[in-house]
Amino acid sequence: MDGTFDNDLSKIVDMDRDHVWHHLTQHKPFETGAPRVIVEGKGIHVWDQNGKKHLDAVSGGVWTVNVGYGRESIANAVRDQLIKLNYFAGSAGSIPGAMFSERLISKMPGMSRVYYTNSGSEANEKAFKMIRQIAHKRYGGKKRKILYRDRDYHGSTIGAMSCGGQDERNAQYGPFSPDFVRVPHCMEYRRHEQDGAPDENYGEWAAEQIEQVILREGPDTVGGLCLEPVTAGGGVITPPEGYLQKVQEICRKYDILLHIDEVVCGVGRTGKEWFGYQHYGIEPDFVTMAKGVASGYAAIACCVTTERVFDMFKDDAEDPLNYFRDISTFGGCTAGPAAALENMRIIEDENLLENTAAMGDYMIDQLRALQDKHKVIGDVRGKGLFLGAELVADRDTKEPVDEKLAQKVVAECNAQAVIIGVTNRSIPGKNNTLCYSPALIATKDHIDEMIAATDVALTRVFG
Ligand SMILES: Cc1ncc(COP(=O)(O)O)c(C=O)c1O
Numbered sequence: 001m002d003g004t005f006d007n008d009l010s011k012i013v014d015m016d017r018d019h020v021w022h023h024l025t026q027h028k029p030f031e032t033g034a035p036r037v038i039v040e041g042k043g044i045h046v047w048d049q050n051g052k053k054h055l056d057a058v059s060g061g062v063w064t065v066n067v068g069y070g071r072e073s074i075a076n077a078v079r080d081q082l083i084k085l086n087y088f089a090g091s092a093g094s095i096p097g098a099m100f101s102e103r104l105i106s107k108m109p110g111m112s113r114v115y116y117t118n119s120g121s122e123a124n125e126k127a128f129k130m131i132r133q134i135a136h137k138r139y140g141g142k143k144r145k146i147l148y149r150d151r152d153y154h155g156s157t158i159g160a161m162s163c164g165g166q167d168e169r170n171a172q173y174g175p176f177s178p179d180f181v182r183v184p185h186c187m188e189y190r191r192h193e194q195d196g197a198p199d200e201n202y203g204e205w206a207a208e209q210i211e212q213v214i215l216r217e218g219p220d221t222v223g224g225l226c227l228e229p230v231t232a233g234g235g236v237i238t239p240p241e242g243y244l245q246k247v248q249e250i251c252r253k254y255d256i257l258l259h260i261d262e263v264v265c266g267v268g269r270t271g272k273e274w275f276g277y278q279h280y281g282i283e284p285d286f287v288t289m290a291k292g293v294a295s296g297y298a299a300i301a302c303c304v305t306t307e308r309v310f311d312m313f314k315d316d317a318e319d320p321l322n323y324f325r326d327i328s329t330f331g332g333c334t335a336g337p338a339a340a341l342e343n344m345r346i347i348e349d350e351n352l353l354e355n356t357a358a359m360g361d362y363m364i365d366q367l368r369a370l371q372d373k374h375k376v377i378g379d380v381r382g383k384g385l386f387l388g389a390e391l392v393a394d395r396d397t398k399e400p401v402d403e404k405l406a407q408k409v410v411a412e413c414n415a416q417a418v419i420i421g422v423t424n425r426s427i428p429g430k431n432n433t434l435c436y437s438p439a440l441i442a443t444k445d446h447i448d449e450m451i452a453a454t455d456v457a458l459t460r461v462f463g
Helices: 009-019 059-063 072-084 095-106 120-139 158-162 188-193 202-217 243-253 276-280 307-311 335-349 352-373 403-415 444-462
Strands: 038-042 045-048 053-056 113-117 145-149 180-183 222-227 257-261 286-289 301-305 377-382 387-394 433-436
Touching: 053 444, 072 335, 095 113, 095 301, 095 335, 113 120, 113 307, 120 145, 120 158, 120 222, 120 257, 120 286, 120 301, 145 202, 180 202, 188 202, 188 377, 202 222, 202 243, 222 243, 243 257, 243 276, 335 352, 352 377, 352 387, 352 444, 387 403, 403 433, 403 444
Parallel strands: 145 180, 145 222, 222 257, 257 286
Antiparallel strands: 038 045, 045 053, 113 301, 286 301, 377 387, 387 433
16 A cells, blocks of 8 residues: 555535435535545555555444454455355355354354344344344243433434434434333543442442332333443443442343444444453343444344244144244345454454453553543543543533534544544533544554554643
């Protein structure tokens, strides 16, 4: 990669400006400036239309390219599979689908069934539908409410947004689907914003706030609880000690199915373990995953569940409605599981779970050192290579910085050819957390570069 490209990229940029509607983007600035077009990637770097090389500290922008760019072995696995069989509807099996399910389940004790689909939103919708169908089948339709937390995000469809705790993402897209009920979050750093939150045993207290909602709604009306083990776009929020264990205890007490959304955390992002929830010793009923499953080399998402849940859909074979009457056309694409198998092999053979844990520890220490230097950093948190630095105008009151300033820090990092992220149109007034999620192959040198760029950017913006 030397910054020269075969195509006339100015024409590509014109085509993009004229016809592509970018995700999550206000297009007015493109009337005068050029949109960014990413042209190539290798390892942890990408090149833009100007041939400029960037260090990608956000794995493709949204926590996705876990094993890095330019993996020929994944491309070859996909190519070979596409020539052999590109597609058949998911009502039949496929060789890579069967093989990946077996490999995946071997990493998930307690789980046993994989339902393939093609996006994180859709994987979550599958779990919602399964919970709803169980409610109809077992409880006359009554136990149909699904709880979700403030600040969590579960996808972009109207169903997933009905289960979405980010008010700025949801604004202007309602009305939403009924019987999704919001419960409080568990953000230790901002616990003073919750009435009565204690300094000690906050995790247990935060879980009990969910129980209060269950009792208010009536436990016989609540069928599921959906949450992110480490909240991503809502602020990179790790659960406080004891929280998830207590949440599981409450779910079991009231016969509520626990659905863990691992769309961001899944497949290595949090280091050491394959999944975020596995750090906390819980056994969910549903685990959904997408982004890192095949690192973006092919579209694949999975809704994984237990044999206990699966059995509920086959126990009465005489009833014509008693199976999961759902299909996802592209859930039958074989490129996804073929890429996912090779992705998993790479993570294992290159010891990327271990690297993620070690580099995550290194990076959080470096971010804490930055926090000592820049008083605008109020909190640093995360797990593995999934980290955030929350920017505040005042450390005592924890008043968030103006989000335009947080965005300026991102722009100043960009100017130094380091792409970092910031929470974006999620919580009103609180889109103030810088996000770092480099590929799991990141080295200390890469991390030093990200930290140095952030240091310069913070100095430029805040002095
Ligand atoms: C936690 C979480 N769940 C679900 C989704 C939705 O995934 P997708 O964009 O693949 O539909 C996202 C996307 O960012 C996410 O962060």
